[in-house]
Amino acid sequence: MLWACIVLPQLALDAVLRGRDDPDTPLALLSGPPQRRVLQAVNPAAAALGLRAGQALTTAQALAGHFTCVDHDPTAINGLQQLLAAWAYRFSSQVSLHYPRVLLLEVESSLGLFGPWPAFEARLRAELSALGFRHRIVLASNPVAARMLANCHDGLALDCPEQTRAALEQLPIERVGLPAEAASAFARMGLRRLGQVMALPRQALALRFAAAVQLHLDRLLGLRPMALTFYLPPDRFDARLELNFDVESHQALLFPLRRLINDLAAFLAGRDSGVQRFTLHLEHAEVADTCVAVGLLAAERDPLMLFELARGRLEQLQLGAPVRNLRLLAEDLPAFVPQHRELFDPRPQQNQPWEQLRERLRARLGDNAVRGLAAQADHRPECAWQLDSGMTRAPATPPSPRPGWLLAAPQALPGVGVQLLTGAERIESGWWDGGDVRRDYYRVQTPTGLYAWAYRNLGEDGPLWLQGWFA
Amino acid sequence: MGALISLDGLLDQQRVWKGRPQVQCKGLQPTGHAVLDSALPGGGWPPAALTEVLLAAEGCGELQLLWPSLARLTTSGERVVLIAPPFIPYAPAWQAAGVDLQQLALVEAAADEVLWAAEQCLRSGSCGAVLCWPHKADDRALRRLQVAAESGQTLAFALRPLQVALNPSPAALRIAVDARPAQWRVLKCRGGLAPAAPIACPGRG
Numbered sequence: 228m229l230w231a232c233i234v235l236p237q238l239a240l241d242a243v244l245r246g247r248d249d250p251d252t253p254l255a256l257l258s259g260p261p262q263r264r265v266l267q268a269v270n271p272a273a274a275a276l277g278l279r280a281g282q283a284l285t286t287a288q289a290l291a292g293h294f295t296c297v298d299h300d301p302t303a304i305n306g307l308q309q310l311l312a313a314w315a316y317r318f319s320s321q322v323s324l325h326y327p328r329v330l331l332l333e334v335e336s337s338l339g340l341f342g343p344w345p346a347f348e349a350r351l352r353a354e355l356s357a358l359g360f361r362h363r364i365v366l367a368s369n370p371v372a373a374r375m376l377a378n379c380h381d382g383l384a385l386d387c388p389e390q391t392r393a394a395l396e397q398l399p400i401e402r403v404g405l406p407a408e409a410a411s412a413f414a415r416m417g418l419r420r421l422g423q424v425m426a427l428p429r430q431a432l433a434l435r436f437a438a439a440v441q442l443h444l445d446r447l448l449g450l451r452p453m454a455l456t457f458y459l460p461p462d463r464f465d466a467r468l469e470l471n472f473d474v475e476s477h478q479a480l481l482f483p484l485r486r487l488i489n490d491l492a493a494f495l496a497g498r499d500s501g502v503q504r505f506t507l508h509l510e511h512a513e514v515a516d517t518c519v520a521v522g523l524l525a526a527e528r529d530p531l532m533l534f535e536l537a538r539g540r541l542e543q544l545q546l547g548a549p550v551r552n553l554r555l556l557a558e559d560l561p562a563f564v565p566q567h568r569e570l571f572d573p574r575p576q577q578n579q580p581w582e583q584l585r586e587r588l589r590a591r592l593g594d595n596a597v598r599g600l601a602a603q604a605d606h607r608p609e610c611a612w613q614l615d616s617g618m619t620r621a622p623a624t625p626p627s628p629r630p631g632w633l634l635a636a637p638q639a640l641p642g643v644g645v646q647l648l649t650g651a652e653r654i655e656s657g658w659w660d661g662g663d664v665r666r667d668y669y670r671v672q673t674p675t676g677l678y679a680w681a682y683r684n685l686g687e688d689g690p691l692w693l694q695g696w697f698a
Numbered sequence: 699m700g701a702l703i704s705l706d707g708l709l710d711q712q713r714v715w716k717g718r719p720q721v722q723c724k725g726l727q728p729t730g731h732a733v734l735d736s737a738l739p740g741g742g743w744p745p746a747a748l749t750e751v752l753l754a755a756e757g758c759g760e761l762q763l764l765w766p767s768l769a770r771l772t773t774s775g776e777r778v779v780l781i782a783p784p785f786i787p788y789a790p791a792w793q794a795a796g797v798d799l800q801q802l803a804l805v806e807a808a809a810d811e812v813l814w815a816a817e818q819c820l821r822s823g824s825c826g827a828v829l830c831w832p833h834k835a836d837d838r839a840l841r842r843l844q845v846a847a848e849s850g851q852t853l854a855f856a857l858r859p860l861q862v863a864l865n866p867s868p869a870a871l872r873i874a875v876d877a878r879p880a881q882w883r884v885l886k887c888r889g890g891l892a893p894a895a896p897i898a899c900p901g902r903g
Contacts, residue, residue: 696757
């Protein structure tokens, strides 16, 4: 088995930067108790101002006037690790978050689909960069070795145990993950490289050091297996973005929304599912959340399309109160069936398929705005058509011509100048379902020259009732 | 010197009336009425352009005019969208006219959303024809529809009352439907002189 180790050295900082639309302004991440705030991490722009990780906040403020401070949030980091695991799950079924801020992937079984490794690695790097994470990737023949080699290397690819061993021997002793006292003891004994330690007699080593040291060395070389707990994707997607400031316009919500939707798309691709219904919760400071439900007719996972739809729904909304947090909740995750595409499209300029257009219209005009039409086998005109029917059996064509337009409700037709063109056609039906109809239908011409379809109820002597136009 | 433009290509666009009727190319979008096809310069509906159908009254014969084209488009698998029709399309009659109901989509839109919906449908390029009943459309709105129809390569039909015939319009074809006598009049057609004589509606007394 081959293991890829992806180290995310700046996860906390990246987590903050990817949620902001101004990554180039100085920014520092704060941690520590309120009495003594310490800079946990700084971005390159802040580093250029002379800020360093570990500085006290007061020192930093003395050094540089303007930089943005963001509190370090460990729970957000945890959520992000889950998201990254979900992303990695699409490349490998064995993904482990055993080490903090590190993804371990078993990749040998995935090479057939994504390989060879250089192409696979390039793809991993491209997608991580697009998601906004800095990273180091190392490939080795066992997970522990991959993790430790990633301490010192980036882009190393070792596909057999011998190469892995050779690379491990060159590692400095303090970087291989040994317990701190053991590492310093080795260093004081003059053993600077792991190779020098491995050359020592095994019994002597076991006598002088704790059992954990020998165990770790064996795992490094792959002599003893390492039990890893693997990531299992959850059944729902729930992500929340803290905005840190009050947002009162839709425009300012679009950037964080795009982030959330991209995360959702990465999650869906990992699960190989689509989303049919998701909810945006706009959390306010005082009043209850505003919920925006986005529903689709078919499961989709294209981030652009999902963003477009969510945006359409969001733009219709009147924000009653400023928004503090944005949360995206998707519980209905059916399997994704890709669209069937023709190789030679009869319409080459088609830049938006009908399904997308339909969703866009529904997003703005309402869920029931786009309907299909079907004919129904019934003699009563008002029952002979139906919206949105999945029926495909075509009823028999009526014996006499029928009007192309039907009025939603019959109207009384003023009797002056109306000319009957045909004799009566009697329609008598519906006594079994309560909608009893006994009418004589005529094709008539109105004084203005229009051809109409009108009826008179049987036994009544009133005016004609207009029900349709022969347009 | 920019790109080389062939003279024939320019002339084929029929932007300039050349005085003498030339041999007409076979229409790509026939209307289904032979008399009307021969009267129109492109031998049918102007492809990828807006056609205005001006009605003396709603229900005065617009379906007679359009049904053959809609039947041809739907049976060849193209989608036809009706945006905010004034009445309910009576399914048995449409079926009897040869329209494949599977390919027909009805869009219900409020009065101020009709133009937006029409533009979206036209621009997407996924429809064969888009019929809309705009309540209020000025010159600018029609121009938008015309541009959308061009970019989506779609047939666009705007059905409007006959009273607006006096206003100028950017539509490539304007055709008036009279109720009495039942006839069609071509008011404007791009690429040729509008035929002066009205065309009698087939199948109408």
